[in-house]
Amino acid sequence: MSHSTVAKLHALVDEYEALARSLRENHNNFVECACDLEEIEADDELAAVDSAFKETLKEEQTLLVNAATLRDIAEDTIATNTTSIDVYEQQCKERLAMALRRCGHEFSRSEPYKDFRQKIWEVKHPDQIMPPLSTAAYNDEEEEEDDDIIEMAQHVSLICPLTTMIMEDPVTSASCKHSFSKRAIVEYIQRYQGSERAPCPVTGCSRMIVESDLVRNRWLERKILRESEMREQRVRVDSEHAY
Numbered sequence: 102m103s104h105s106t107v108a109k110l111h112a113l114v115d116e117y118e119a120l121a122r123s124l125r126e127n128h129n130n131f132v133e134c135a136c137d138l139e140e141i142e143a144d145d146e147l148a149a150v151d152s153a154f155k156e157t158l159k160e161e162q163t164l165l166v167n168a169a170t171l172r173d174i175a176e177d178t179i180a181t182n183t184t185s186i187d188v189y190e191q192q193c194k195e196r197l198a199m200a201l202r203r204c205g206h207e208f209s210r211s212e213p214y215k216d217f218r219q220k221i222w223e224v225k226h227p228d229q230i231m232p233p234l235s236t237a238a239y240n241d242e243e244e245e246e247d248d249d250i251i252e253m254a255q256h257v258s259l260i261c262p263l264t265t266m267i268m269e270d271p272v273t274s275a276s277c278k279h280s281f282s283k284r285a286i287v288e289y290i291q292r293y294q295g296s297e298r299a300p301c302p303v304t305g306c307s308r309m310i311v312e313s314d315l316v317r318n319r320w321l322e323r324k325i326l327r328e329s330e331m332r333e334q335r336v337r338v339d340s341e342h343a344y
């Protein structure tokens with residue numbers, strides 16, 4: 102496994118770094134846009150650009166941390182001939198927390214953000230020194246985001262309405278956006294009067310489902326995978342505690 106695994110890991114590292122770079126190349130657009138908004142005193146819009154810029158900075162930080170983690174995993178793979186990719190998410194989380202601790206959890210200490218605010222300040226106060234930035238934390242927002250994700254997870258069912266079990270190879274009907282295990286829905290359609298279409302089996306949905314309208318749902322795939330990883334981790338932790 103090692104050679105192709107390592108090559109793939111390196112390809113991912115390159116991709117993450119390229120993404121981080123393209124985000125960084127976009128900083129100027131944020132600055133220009135924000136300065137224009139400041140000029141016409143569009144405060145609400147400026148606040149929106151400000152939080153979008155913070156998101157970008159956070160995203161960059163995350164990409165770089167992920168890249169560094171992957172690079173280390175690749176090196177480990179070469180050294181030990183086993184891959185520890187299963188600890189990837191955990192390691193990324195820990196390293197990101199560490200990186201954020203280093204910069205004090207605050208955007209006010211982030212150079213690109215300070216630069217951004219400085220340029221906005223200069224629009225209206227070209228000859229005054231900018232007062233210190235209020236401390237907007239990286240972290241508080243992160244927690245909010247986590248809450249959003251949890252909330253979203255509660256609203257999205259990973260259960261196939263046909264098998265009543267966690268979906269396998271989830272596919273989504275393009276017409277009504279209902280999702281199913283691929284095999285279950287294909288068999289269901291084929292059983293229905295031997296035709297290529299059948300009414301959606303979800304109660305209350307009156308759309309027809311056509312086999313060619315079924316789209317592989319990678320987002321659900323990832324969610325299901327993550328969910329099962331979390332379950333495994335819980336089991337592992339529980340069994341460790343039992344001994």
Ligand SMILES: [Zn+2]
Nearest residue numbers: 277279301306
């Ligand atoms: Zn439906």
